Amino acid sequence: MDRVTVIIPAYNVENHIEKCIKSVIVQSYTDLEILVVDDGSLDQTPEILKQFSLLDERIKVVTQDNKGVAAARNTGLREATGNYIAFVDSDDYVLPNYISNLMFLMKWYDADVSATRISNIRMNNQAEADDCRNLVQDQTIVMSGKEALNSLLLRKEIAVAVYGKLYQRELFEENVFPEGKIYEDLAVVPFILAKSKTVSYNPVSDYYYVTDRNMSIMNKQFDARNYDRIQASKNLQVLKTQFPELRDSLDFQYIRSIIQVMNNLVATDDYHKRELFELKLEASKYIDRLIRSNAIGIKDKLLVKSVDLPLILLKIMSKMYKFIYK
Structure with missing residues (x-):
């Protein structure tokens, strides 16, 4: 063996x-x-x-x-x-x-x-x-x-x-x-x-x-280490050289990580408005192309489009994320 x-x-x-x-x-x-x-x-x-x-x-x-x-x-x-x-x-x-x-x-x-x-x-x-x-x-x-x-x-x-x-x-x-x-x-x-x-x-x-681990990072209030998710997804962009046909999928992973961190931010007492605005601005660069992409499914396009919501409606976006990915 x-x-x-x-x-x-x-x-x-x-x-x-x-x-x-x-x-x-x-x-x-x-x-x-x-x-x-x-x-x-x-x-x-x-x-x-x-x-x-x-x-x-x-x-x-x-x-x-x-x-x-x-x-x-x-x-x-x-x-x-x-x-x-x-x-x-x-x-x-x-x-x-x-x-x-x-x-x-x-x-x-x-x-x-x-x-x-x-x-x-x-x-x-x-x-x-x-x-x-x-x-x-x-x-x-x-x-x-x-x-x-x-x-x-x-x-x-x-x-x-x-x-x-x-x-x-x-x-x-x-x-x-x-x-x-x-x-x-x-x-x-x-x-x-x-x-x-x-x-x-x-x-x-x-x-x-x-799922309900007491020590889990997912069960805590916002932790700056959540940005590690965005960085890890951003590092995957180098794979576009090896697999150019996966460009939209790699970009979607990056945008989804940004949205997940935005959800973590909005769940805290302090809205972190400046950080939310910066993340929203970064994600918006990819929205139009991903909405038109044949690689991305309907619910994923809905998630991407949610970035367009005004900051005041981010809590709705958070609930939307949990609903479509439950």
């Missing part, structure tokens, strides 16, 4: 890490290296990880000072010995066939990246990971790297998240996570897909993302 390194970054997750690790231990695909990077936890996480490492020799715990999830993932990549790489977040969990499904998609279709669907679930309504879900028959989609990239940019089959996928290890040789930044998946995954020849996807749902 080909070894898969499962990288799990962990920071102060004493209430969740046990469920996460147990779900990886019971994988039907057994040739695993389970690499948990403790990112300077201050709670009982280190003790829990120590106990697990004594129970299963496949578990390796690496400890570092707190540097953030991007740095923890990079540490995992440096320490990995597997031929393939998978990521699981420490407060999420997976079903027992998760890795075997991804490996089948990888091998059968000679893919560089394989992916399955990610399910959102609330923390207080979690199902037990006790069933083995098989691939959805006759629904596998095989894409080129360009097609997979376009799928991600337009929010179709391929999610931007680094988890929910299996990767050939060498894809990370020139792609590492930007440390000290958030939205690090957006900064890396599109470049991974652009580097891939073949990407296989099946809509089996065997990765569970816990």
